[in-house]
Amino acid sequence: MPRPAGEIILTNMINQPEPKAEILARRDTIVAAFRGMLPPEAVIAEPIRLRPYETDGLSAYRQPPLAVVLPETTEQVAAVMRYCHAEGIRVVPRGAGTSLSGGALPMADAVVVGLMKMNRILDIDYADRCATVQAGVTNIGITDAVQGRGFFYAPDPSSQLACMIGGNVNMNSGGAHCLKYGVTANNLLGLKIVTAEGDVLNIGGRHLDAAGYDWLGLLTGSEGQLAVITEVTVRILRSPEGARAMLAAFRSNEIAGACVDSIISSGIIPVALEFMDRPAIHACEDFAHAGYPLDAEAMLIIEVEGSSEEQDALLARIRAICEQHDPISMKVSQSAEESLAIWKGRKGAFGAIGRISPDYLCMDGVIPTSRLPEVLRRIGEMGDVYGLKVANIFHAGDGNLHPLIMFDANDPESFRKAEQFGADILKLCVEMGGCLTGEHGVGVEKRDLMPVQFKAEELEQQRRIKTAFDPDWLLNPNKVFPLAASSERSARTH
Amino acid sequence: MSDLLAPTDEDAIAAAIRRAGTAREPLAVGGNGTKSAMLRPVQAARSLSTGNLTGITLYSPKELIISARAGTPLSEIEATLNEQGQHVIAEPPDPGGPQTIGGVVATNLSGPRRVAWGAMRDHLLGLRAVNGHGQVIHSGGRVLKNVTGLDLCKLLAGSHGTLAVITEVTLKVLPAPEAVGTLVLPGLDAADGVSSLSAALGSPYSVSAAAWLPADATDRIPMLSAFHGPVALVRIEEFAPSVAYRMRKLRDELGGRGEILDDAASRSVWHAIRDREPLVPMTDEAVWRVSVRPSAGAQVLRSVGDACGARGYLDWGGGLVSLAGPATAAAHEAVQMAARDAGGSWMLMQGSETLRVAVDVIPPEPEPLARITQRVKAAFDPHGILNPGRLYASL
Numbered sequence A: 001m002p003r004p005a006g007e008i009i010l011t012n013m014i015n016q017p018e019p020k021a022e023i024l025a026r027r028d029t030i031v032a033a034f035r036g037m038l039p040p041e042a043v044i045a046e047p048i049r050l051r052p053y054e055t056d057g058l059s060a061y062r063q064p065p066l067a068v069v070l071p072e073t074t075e076q077v078a079a080v081m082r083y084c085h086a087e088g089i090r091v092v093p094r095g096a097g098t099s100l101s102g103g104a105l106p107m108a109d110a111v112v113v114g115l116m117k118m119n120r121i122l123d124i125d126y127a128d129r130c131a132t133v134q135a136g137v138t139n140i141g142i143t144d145a146v147q148g149r150g151f152f153y154a155p156d157p158s159s160q161l162a163c164m165i166g167g168n169v170n171m172n173s174g175g176a177h178c179l180k181y182g183v184t185a186n187n188l189l190g191l192k193i194v195t196a197e198g199d200v201l202n203i204g205g206r207h208l209d210a211a212g213y214d215w216l217g218l219l220t221g222s223e224g225q226l227a228v229i230t231e232v233t234v235r236i237l238r239s240p241e242g243a244r245a246m247l248a249a250f251r252s253n254e255i256a257g258a259c260v261d262s263i264i265s266s267g268i269i270p271v272a273l274e275f276m277d278r279p280a281i282h283a284c285e286d287f288a289h290a291g292y293p294l295d296a297e298a299m300l301i302i303e304v305e306g307s308s309e310e311q312d313a314l315l316a317r318i319r320a321i322c323e324q325h326d327p328i329s330m331k332v333s334q335s336a337e338e339s340l341a342i343w344k345g346r347k348g349a350f351g352a353i354g355r356i357s358p359d360y361l362c363m364d365g366v367i368p369t370s371r372l373p374e375v376l377r378r379i380g381e382m383g384d385v386y387g388l389k390v391a392n393i394f395h396a397g398d399g400n401l402h403p404l405i406m407f408d409a410n411d412p413e414s415f416r417k418a419e420q421f422g423a424d425i426l427k428l429c430v431e432m433g434g435c436l437t438g439e440h441g442v443g444v445e446k447r448d449l450m451p452v453q454f455k456a457e458e459l460e461q462q463r464r465i466k467t468a469f470d471p472d473w474l475l476n477p478n479k480v481f482p483l484a485a486s487s488e489r490s491a492r493t494h
Numbered sequence B: 001m002s003d004l005l006a007p008t009d010e011d012a013i014a015a016a017i018r019r020a021g022t023a024r025e026p027l028a029v030g031g032n033g034t035k036s037a038m039l040r041p042v043q044a045a046r047s048l049s050t051g052n053l054t055g056i057t058l059y060s061p062k063e064l065i066i067s068a069r070a071g072t073p074l075s076e077i078e079a080t081l082n083e084q085g086q087h088v089i090a091e092p093p094d095p096g097g098p099q100t101i102g103g104v105v106a107t108n109l110s111g112p113r114r115v116a117w118g119a120m121r122d123h124l125l126g127l128r129a130v131n132g133h134g135q136v137i138h139s140g141g142r143v144l145k146n147v148t149g150l151d152l153c154k155l156l157a158g159s160h161g162t163l164a165v166i167t168e169v170t171l172k173v174l175p176a177p178e179a180v181g182t183l184v185l186p187g188l189d190a191a192d193g194v195s196s197l198s199a200a201l202g203s204p205y206s207v208s209a210a211a212w213l214p215a216d217a218t219d220r221i222p223m224l225s226a227f228h229g230p231v232a233l234v235r236i237e238e239f240a241p242s243v244a245y246r247m248r249k250l251r252d253e254l255g256g257r258g259e260i261l262d263d264a265a266s267r268s269v270w271h272a273i274r275d276r277e278p279l280v281p282m283t284d285e286a287v288w289r290v291s292v293r294p295s296a297g298a299q300v301l302r303s304v305g306d307a308c309g310a311r312g313y314l315d316w317g318g319g320l321v322s323l324a325g326p327a328t329a330a331a332h333e334a335v336q337m338a339a340r341d342a343g344g345s346w347m348l349m350q351g352s353e354t355l356r357v358a359v360d361v362i363p364p365e366p367e368p369l370a371r372i373t374q375r376v377k378a379a380f381d382p383h384g385i386l387n388p389g390r391l392y393a394s395l
């Protein structure tokens, strides 16, 4: 297959551990074994049909796997895992493949275990306010199944039409409304998992705070490195009576940041508090025509919930606070449609940036909210040095920054600079007292930056926990930890 | 009487652990010991306390975070937050004694608000701890979102000092509500009470707590004694006009009856529920905390009561059953069976030493998981010196 020249070069840039030659050599036997334990259409081995699985949302990195299996039941997953454990075959679990950190990137000697066929809602329990679904149900699929009764599943990543709950659990995904409702970890009750050794285990259930070690909490955000998740029990919540958004536009990032502080200090926690800088405002407005203020340097989207009187009261208080920060303009949505339009701009931000620059890296650092103006200024300066454009979108209430770095994938030098620029931003986040990733995960993208945030003993402690779950380092082993150390670890066990 | 080590800094904690590791001498790890009656007793010649590791190290109200050394009394943290109109979200119970923030986190005990707003572990943003190697490790940080690496905060919260000694924690905090209101629905038995609590928690009004108390418990709480019978209780915490509005709406939707308690009465009633006051165990009785799906709570209460005469009440919409009864193996078996039948979990909170060493104080794990548990324990504490036996006899 012909490919754009740039892509081939980029593919070579991501280092992978040495594939196990004996596994590559036994590919046909391995595929035949899978065919013996799974329905015929559930095993994919033809190179052309492996292509859709060779990358994820971080599409600059590509690597076709040894094979792909698409089990339909937990028992089939367990059979695959037992076989892989016995044979020493590496496994990369996969949901929808929307990871922005390369979390689902395959390895040449690994089998991808895709959960997309496990897409059934198993049980909805309104009295206990929870739903049990298979790992391949999409995030929006849960809300769709319960909204007829006025309920919803709270974490709402922008990718919610595509991404799957198993992926959300493994990345501990967040969304625009997590300021009030929390991230995935705060909305889970139970899991069914298959261990690296092929045992099926139930973790938690429909109750809160099971005694014993918090396996539910540890597995959440474990990036496919501890177990394969096949079922998830989530909390579902009753939707509020209503919700309404407002926009406030400001003359500088500093002023908008100060306004965020004032809102939080007033005792009001809006359900969402989103920040966009000038480049982001322009890109999103061109795309969504949401009525964003093009004369502003920074803009806040603020959403409140409750009855219409409660919304009026809260929005009046927030408006009064914004007034003290010399706003250029404010606009309170007057209808559900206007609120939707306001959100359409924000939720379509990645698409909008994609129209200006077909290639961009979406970063995901977190900073203490008090450092916002300083960090945005420094990101701007770095962009000038690298000669790359950057737009900033930011969950302002919780300090989760999403700088979108625009580059040209046909120019390897431009990609290299973008990667470097991204790494510099993340280092800055850590320097400011923050962290490398707030919701996208470490994956392959940030694994080599881990020593910026963790000391050697701390990384070693985390590796020992992985080893406790996966003694042979077969589950998604090329992620999260700096490569040199994990290669050594996988090599040692075989 | 065991020998007590109570260092004033983290380095000294680490040194004590390294010495204990070299000598293969187990340590009974704790804060101020207010929860030492929980779970299994630890057999150790020495105790290591974080009680002298005190002080708030960072408080940034605008960023909704507070950090404190593990031995800082919870009361000090609450008082500091209160000055800025903020609070600890999970509303941890007060065991009666100077409990430390480290102990509250290490036991992951949360109060009534847990049903709506999450447990202690949900708001633990970061920690520092010393593992069984004597190494200081940190996890998380001081920011509200963080998915960098494995979440050791969640793993160590609720690990009861068996994996590492927590030396400092950072919590997310929130503005305390301006006003509180409680709807009291009198005269409902446990099953009907839970149905009403479910309806309330499934309403659009952001109920922040939902409990059911039997008649004898109601009699014991001054603000409720006038009801002379069992009550279901639903709390709203919001700005004052919203509390008034939502209380009215809830009363209408739950059958148009029930009485509304004002702010002061509400606060005192929910403190009592938080602190387990509806349950007055006799000194020789055992106390259990059973966590089940809310709709099974009433059944657990009934079957344990029938089997051994234990009494109890329901919080978390029916999902948390607090029980007091005879400290016998038979009563414990009844609790275990009821919890297991409902697919839930149990914890022995108090009991005679004989009972505590003889029974499973928390549910045993299936073999493949128990194997992982052993390996994770070894990954933190290779010599098994930190609170051996506290959770499981073999760990």
Ligand SMILES: Cc1cc2nc3c(=O)[nH]c(=O)nc-3n(C[C@H](O)[C@H](O)[C@H](O)COP(=O)(O)OP(=O)(O)OC[C@H]3O[C@@H](n4cnc5c(N)ncnc54)[C@H](O)[C@@H]3O)c2cc1C
Binding pocket: A056, A057, A092, A093, A094, A095, A096, A097, A098, A099, A100, A102, A103, A104, A115, A135, A156, A157, A158, A159, A162, A163, A164, A165, A166, A167, A168, A169, A170, A171, A172, A173, A174, A175, A176, A223, A224, A225, A227, A228, A229, A230, A350, A439, A440, A476
């Ligand atoms: C346009 C766009 C917008 C996005 N917006 C957000 C956002 O707002 N917030 C946010 O948090 N993220 C966002 N993301 C990132 C991504 O959608 C999330 O990380 C998501 O949770 C990934 O789900 P997935 O099903 O695609 O998982 P995948 O990408 O397939 O996998 C993600 C990781 O989980 C592992 N995994 C997946 N399923 C399982 C399983 N069943 N068992 C074990 N391991 C498994 C994989 O090995 C991999 O490490 C966005 C991505 C895109 C492309």
